[in-house]
Amino acid sequence: MSADVTLEDVREDAGGEEAEEQIDLAPVRKIVDSLAETRGMLIPVLQDVQKVYGYVPEEAANMVADQMGLYRSQVYGVLTFYTQFHLTPRGRHIIRACSGTACHVRGGKIVISKLESMLGIGHGETSEDMFASFEKVACLGACGLAPVIMIDNDAHGTLDPVKTERIVVNLREMDSMERGE
Amino acid sequence: MKILTRNINRPNPAHIDSYLVNEGYVALPRALNDMTPEEVIDEVRFSRLRGRGGAGFPAGMKWDFASRDTRKPKYIICNADEGEPGTFKDRVLIEKDPHAILEGMAIAGYAVGAEKGFIYIRGEYPEGARILERAIAQAESRSFLGKNILNSGFDFSVTVHRGAGAYICGEETALIESLEGKRGQSRIRPPFPVNVGYRNHPTVVNNVETLASVAPIILRGGAWYAGIGTVECPGTKLYSVSGHVVRPGVYELPMGVTLRELIFEHAGGMRDNRAFKAAFPGGASSSCLDESELDVRLDFNALAAAGSMLGSGAVMVLDDTTDMVKATHVLIKFFEHESCGKCTPCREGLFWIRRILDSILDGKGTEADLDLLLDICDGIQSTSFCGLGEASVNPVVSTIKKFRHEYMAHIGNRVTRRTDVEAAS
Numbered sequence: 001m002s003a004d005v006t007l008e009d010v011r012e013d014a015g016g017e018e019a020e021e022q023i024d025l026a027p028v029r030k031i032v033d034s035l036a037e038t039r040g041m042l043i044p045v046l047q048d049v050q051k052v053y054g055y056v057p058e059e060a061a062n063m064v065a066d067q068m069g070l071y072r073s074q075v076y077g078v079l080t081f082y083t084q085f086h087l088t089p090r091g092r093h094i095i096r097a098c099s100g101t102a103c104h105v106r107g108g109k110i111v112i113s114k115l116e117s118m119l120g121i122g123h124g125e126t127s128e129d130m131f132a133s134f135e136k137v138a139c140l141g142a143c144g145l146a147p148v149i150m151i152d153n154d155a156h157g158t159l160d161p162v163k164t165e166r167i168v169v170n171l172r173e174m175d176s177m178e179r180g181e
Numbered sequence: 182m183k184i185l186t187r188n189i190n191r192p193n194p195a196h197i198d199s200y201l202v203n204e205g206y207v208a209l210p211r212a213l214n215d216m217t218p219e220e221v222i223d224e225v226r227f228s229r230l231r232g233r234g235g236a237g238f239p240a241g242m243k244w245d246f247a248s249r250d251t252r253k254p255k256y257i258i259c260n261a262d263e264g265e266p267g268t269f270k271d272r273v274l275i276e277k278d279p280h281a282i283l284e285g286m287a288i289a290g291y292a293v294g295a296e297k298g299f300i301y302i303r304g305e306y307p308e309g310a311r312i313l314e315r316a317i318a319q320a321e322s323r324s325f326l327g328k329n330i331l332n333s334g335f336d337f338s339v340t341v342h343r344g345a346g347a348y349i350c351g352e353e354t355a356l357i358e359s360l361e362g363k364r365g366q367s368r369i370r371p372p373f374p375v376n377v378g379y380r381n382h383p384t385v386v387n388n389v390e391t392l393a394s395v396a397p398i399i400l401r402g403g404a405w406y407a408g409i410g411t412v413e414c415p416g417t418k419l420y421s422v423s424g425h426v427v428r429p430g431v432y433e434l435p436m437g438v439t440l441r442e443l444i445f446e447h448a449g450g451m452r453d454n455r456a457f458k459a460a461f462p463g464g465a466s467s468s469c470l471d472e473s474e475l476d477v478r479l480d481f482n483a484l485a486a487a488g489s490m491l492g493s494g495a496v497m498v499l500d501d502t503t504d505m506v507k508a509t510h511v512l513i514k515f516f517e518h519e520s521c522g523k524c525t526p527c528r529e530g531l532f533w534i535r536r537i538l539d540s541i542l543d544g545k546g547t548e549a550d551l552d553l554l555l556d557i558c559d560g561i562q563s564t565s566f567c568g569l570g571e572a573s574v575n576p577v578v579s580t581i582k583k584f585r586h587e588y589m590a591h592i593g594n595r596v597t598r599r600t601d602v603e604a605a606s
Contacts, residue, residue: 042362081364082345084304100266102423104511139266143423144430
């Protein structure tokens, strides 16, 4: 378990390709060190890494593998199996719309179209200004409030297009304020 | 009758002080001080409590198997990966009564001889995970969890593990794989987790609702619990009611309530006074019931006899505005996406079912497609590696059987395909 892999080593292993932007990998090392070195912690480690970067950069994934003594393929296998891991940068806000049956039969489809047209993006996409990423997801476990969406960690229920519009407009205002615009 | 939901309307229900007011953590010391592990298992066996995750396996028997295995360490896993579409009952317990779950886990640990517990909570419940972590810290500070619990010499600690988005991880062996840091793909059974589970050690995997039922059983006795509900399926059940009813929500009722009572007496009846058309009584993977089956009792045995299943008790109610083919298509898209990819029948079969449904909805289907669908369903059901594939085709088979005319409405009178399935994709 070597703790002194440098960014350069990782790059070389990856074929010597220059990453477009240099990513500070110090947090990754800290995360791996703070959690036990057993394989069982792989998913929590990757979740924490994602919390730092908003996604799991390739260099970070490689470093996790090397530090935990796993094959990179094992880490990649886990990253691509679970839908909540992302390998590309994501928007400042994550909007998840439920496409489950309970929401579908209560007008979920209209809410999804409204969101897509307001955000200008479809499932799995991120708006160019990085304002938001949009995902259609399976049941959010709030079927009593159908149709439901989740914005970041908050669920919004019993939606219709009007309510949906208001929520997105509010989110945009909040986002602008937070960014000091 | 409020057993599981006894605390949810208290102020600040998730706080330990609120739990303690209502006989919270009274069952745990009673088990530790006055009962042997065997007596605890016997009490749960007498209660005839059946697993609330879907399979309905007797909880006491599961604990008994794990307790007989002499290898250590052993583990208790609380399955909080509530992912069955239409199910939102465990979320209520997690957010409103986390200590009931923790107390049940500690009692389970004492009964089978485990010192370590995990709560595997789905990634979509970040708030639930935070609430559970707070509850664990509170319980540790009062010696209801941790080393030498209440000076009994019994150690039991609990760790929350957040899932990362995979329906299959609700299946207990896939959950264990995931907990070990791997892709969540099911293991062959037997051996069962009670003998070869987490890190190949004896492991009890119980649903949230099952564990939350434990403390009341220890407190009032197995015989009391066995007297509630039906003889074969005792106790109360949390039903998650969704869809076209006036008041969707979680209802705690004695097991064996009929579908009619649940919809019309508890959930406020059908929305906009529309007519009832169908219900999936056990989540997305159950067979649907039609109007003629409104008086079926919603318990494990009665629903099995009716050709469906109780599953997690997720009752999705549909009115006469629903297109059953479209509803089935939504369900199948879900299973196609969530198939873990390990076995061919599930991975490929669901893909083809979805393609054929696409084609039918595009107006390009034929009547022969319905036979083809049933044939594929039969293949998936009989040869899939785990329960996901096995149950995933239930909505297709049951809607073709009970609502064939709706498929025919999309198909028309066509006997030969206008364009092949390939072109429809």
